[in-house]
Amino acid sequence: SSDSTPIRATLFPGDGIGPEIADSVKQVFKAADVPIEWEEHYVGDQIDPRTQSFLTWESLESVRRNGVGLKGPMATPIGKGHRSLNLTLRKELNLYANVRPCYSLPGYKTRYDDVNLITIRENTEGEYSGLEHQVVRGVVESLKIITRQASLRVAEYAFHYAKTHGRERVSAIHKANIMQKTDGLFLKCCREVAEKYPEIVYEEVVIDNCCMMLVKNPALFDVLVMPNLYGDIISDLCAGLIGGLGLTPSCNIGEGGIALAEAVHGSAPDIAGKNLANPTALLLSSVTMLRHLEFHGKADQIQNAILSTIAEGKYRTADLGGSSSTTDFTKAICDHL
Amino acid sequence: SSDSTPIRATLFPGDGIGPEIADSVKQVFKAADVPIEWEEHYVGDQIDPRTQSFLTWESLESVRRNGVGLKGPMATPIGKGHRSLNLTLRKELNLYANVRPCYSLPGYKTRYDDVNLITIRENTEGEYSGLEHQVVRGVVESLKIITRQASLRVAEYAFHYAKTHGRERVSAIHKANIMQKTDGLFLKCCREVAEKYPEIVYEEVVIDNCCMMLVKNPALFDVLVMPNLYGDIISDLCAGLIGGLGLTPSCNIGEGGIALAEAVHGSAPDIAGKNLANPTALLLSSVTMLRHLEFHGKADQIQNAILSTIAEGKYRTADLGGSSSTTDFTKAICDHL
Ligand SMILES: CC(C)[C@H](C(=O)O)[C@@H](O)C(=O)O
Ligand SMILES: CC(C)[C@H](C(=O)O)[C@@H](O)C(=O)O
Numbered sequence: 001s002s003d004s005t006p007i008r009a010t011l012f013p014g015d016g017i018g019p020e021i022a023d024s025v026k027q028v029f030k031a032a033d034v035p036i037e038w039e040e041h042y043v044g045d046q047i048d049p050r051t052q053s054f055l056t057w058e059s060l061e062s063v064r065r066n067g068v069g070l071k072g073p074m075a076t077p078i079g080k081g082h083r084s085l086n087l088t089l090r091k092e093l094n095l096y097a098n099v100r101p102c103y104s105l106p107g108y109k110t111r112y113d114d115v116n117l118i119t120i121r122e123n124t125e126g127e128y129s130g131l132e133h134q135v136v137r138g139v140v141e142s143l144k145i146i147t148r149q150a151s152l153r154v155a156e157y158a159f160h161y162a163k164t165h166g167r168e169r170v171s172a173i174h175k176a177n178i179m180q181k182t183d184g185l186f187l188k189c190c191r192e193v194a195e196k197y198p199e200i201v202y203e204e205v206v207i208d209n210c211c212m213m214l215v216k217n218p219a220l221f222d223v224l225v226m227p228n229l230y231g232d233i234i235s236d237l238c239a240g241l242i243g244g245l246g247l248t249p250s251c252n253i254g255e256g257g258i259a260l261a262e263a264v265h266g267s268a269p270d271i272a273g274k275n276l277a278n279p280t281a282l283l284l285s286s287v288t289m290l291r292h293l294e295f296h297g298k299a300d301q302i303q304n305a306i307l308s309t310i311a312e313g314k315y316r317t318a319d320l321g322g323s324s325s326t327t328d329f330t331k332a333i334c335d336h337l
Numbered sequence: 338s339s340d341s342t343p344i345r346a347t348l349f350p351g352d353g354i355g356p357e358i359a360d361s362v363k364q365v366f367k368a369a370d371v372p373i374e375w376e377e378h379y380v381g382d383q384i385d386p387r388t389q390s391f392l393t394w395e396s397l398e399s400v401r402r403n404g405v406g407l408k409g410p411m412a413t414p415i416g417k418g419h420r421s422l423n424l425t426l427r428k429e430l431n432l433y434a435n436v437r438p439c440y441s442l443p444g445y446k447t448r449y450d451d452v453n454l455i456t457i458r459e460n461t462e463g464e465y466s467g468l469e470h471q472v473v474r475g476v477v478e479s480l481k482i483i484t485r486q487a488s489l490r491v492a493e494y495a496f497h498y499a500k501t502h503g504r505e506r507v508s509a510i511h512k513a514n515i516m517q518k519t520d521g522l523f524l525k526c527c528r529e530v531a532e533k534y535p536e537i538v539y540e541e542v543v544i545d546n547c548c549m550m551l552v553k554n555p556a557l558f559d560v561l562v563m564p565n566l567y568g569d570i571i572s573d574l575c576a577g578l579i580g581g582l583g584l585t586p587s588c589n590i591g592e593g594g595i596a597l598a599e600a601v602h603g604s605a606p607d608i609a610g611k612n613l614a615n616p617t618a619l620l621l622s623s624v625t626m627l628r629h630l631e632f633h634g635k636a637d638q639i640q641n642a643i644l645s646t647i648a649e650g651k652y653r654t655a656d657l658g659g660s661s662s663t664t665d666f667t668k669a670i671c672d673h674l
Contacts, residue, residue: 138485148475
């Protein structure tokens with residue numbers, strides 16, 4: 001595709017601060033003349049029997065049809081008889097890989113200035129099987145499921161990502177010294193795929209050691225691939241290194257090439273509607289969506305505008321120590337385009 | 338007990354650098370006039386059928402009889418038909434809680450200077466059940482087991498520890514939003530125990546969020562209690578914040594009051610026998626053993642001598658950027674006593 005073909009993309013503004021940060025993306029895309037038309041979908045206020053959740057069937061159909069989407073934070077309503085919105089999306093759209101680029105933002109100081117890594121998380125199985133039961137009173141068990149199919153699929157995605165993004169190394173993160181069968185199978189699949197990519201360095205790192213190395217020297221890592229729960233943990237750890245979930249993009253890849261980019265932070269109901277939210281994570285996520293569409297020109301342009309605005313430091317939202325509103329920060333980004 | 342009653346304690350020097358760092362402890366204890374007699378046990382060179390591992394029955398009996406022990410690194414020999422040495426010790430001695438104090442060392446600079454927390458890890462069940470099997474070709478599962486008994490036991494230990502060590506808060510780390518039954522039971526047990534300790538603040542933190550908070554601001558935490566695998570991950574992450582496993586003590590608590598202190602770093606075969614190893618983790622572990630025996634006078638004295646030696650910086654081993662030998666560093670500590 002080129003930067004001028006018009007494309008339809010699904011937009012889930014989500015709850016809480018969702019609509020405000022989604023507005024920010026719409027503004028920036030308009031200012032950058034991105035040829036995308038949004039199909040907006042909101043979470044319903046009752047359970048749709050076809051999805052068993054508050055997500056409407058139409059909204060899922062929209063993502064399937066468009067192949068790309070962007071999602072703000074969704075707070076799962078409390079109560080029984082329905083599934084978590086995030087988990088429903090992953091399941092229904094078979095979003096098998098969660099990709100989170102994590103890099104130090106120039107000019108935004110944390111304890112680390114040398115982070116530049118990508119976590120790729122298997123997103124459909126593992127500890128998230130949902131299979132749990134009580135064996136006898138006071139004894140419960142959860143099943144962790146690892147399959148060859150899902151492991152090969154995410155490993156393949158990770159190596160392909162490394163190769164096509166100029167990355168040099170893939171580290172498989174595991175605890176196969178304890179879970180020899182499950183994590184052992186995951187590693188076996190990674191090794192099989194690694195053989196097809198002799199130009200990419202492959203290594204295996206035990207998760208406890210990985211976390212220690214990450215906090216000591218994150219520059220040791222490049223692309224990390226891992227089962228579901230380890231990915232959940234390590235991607236948040238990495239986000240913490242550069243400032244938090246408000247700054248890190250995320251993109252979910254599904255079978256058939258679907259890409260659903262999302263801000264993984266919460267819906268921050270306390271500041272919702274007050275024009276105070278930081279739209280950076282959703283904006284950077286929208287950039288990963290553009291890259292997935294191979295709109296690299298627009299992606300670079302928008303990413304540079306976001307990073308320059310943060311680096312200059314004149315317009316920053318309160319979470320970054322500034323006092324700008326969401327709209328002023330957004331306007332500053334548009335002015336940088 | 339008082340600081341003058343002679344006590345027998347089991348010592349497993351372990352493999353690789355183990356004997357050198359164990360020597361360092363012996364020297365320091367001698368210099369500090371600690372009334373302890375060591376019963377030394379080495380890992381056998383064949384499988385003892387009574388332990389199904391290279392650990393001898395006599396060595397386990399020694400810990401059971403003495404109630405206290407200190408353990409250097411043990412490299413599990415590769416091969417089939419026997420169990421990991423560390424896991425065998427935990428199992429055979431029912432070492433249900435792994436306690437790791439983690440604090441920034443004055444004068445030894447890392448990216449963090451404000452770490453002062455204790456991780457308390459359930460050490461007998463969870464993801465370490467050893468129960469795994471292949472369901473069909475290409476599909477494997479591991480069982481995570483959580484019991485009310487083990488959860489209450491470690492929660493009780495954590496709150497008691499907090500209370501008796503002047504700590505203000507206990508955070509239970511979990512992923513009960515996903516593993517509602519297993520981690521849910523763990524939390525339920527923590528809540529029950531928390532009610533008995535109204536003077537201790539109790540909170541629950543999801544593991545991914547916990548890791549993010551730890552790398553952003555570890556001063557937010559005080560005592561953390563959690564299931565086995567989370568403890569494995571978080572204790573290593575915390576060690577990384579202050580410089581690594583070479584600097585962090587660890588103590589395992591078993592039923593009936595057994596305490597087995599251990600250095601959790603590896604046996605570093607590459608530098609074994611070269612008088613280059615850093616004995617700090619084993620020395621600080623020996624201090625936790627002394628505290629368990631309520632030899633607080635000796636414990637303070639030795640801990641201060643270790644910390645002052647590191648703080649002064651004149652004698653440091655290579656891993657800390659110095660060029661001292663193990664014996665010179667040890668001598669410097671003795672001189673500080
Ligand atoms: C909200 C929760 C179910 C989710 C997860 O555990 O996957 C979140 O932590 C994430 O990383 O998207
Ligand atoms: C060596 C390994 C089995 C062990 C564990 O996973 O418990 C280690 O990481 C530890 O923390 O003591």
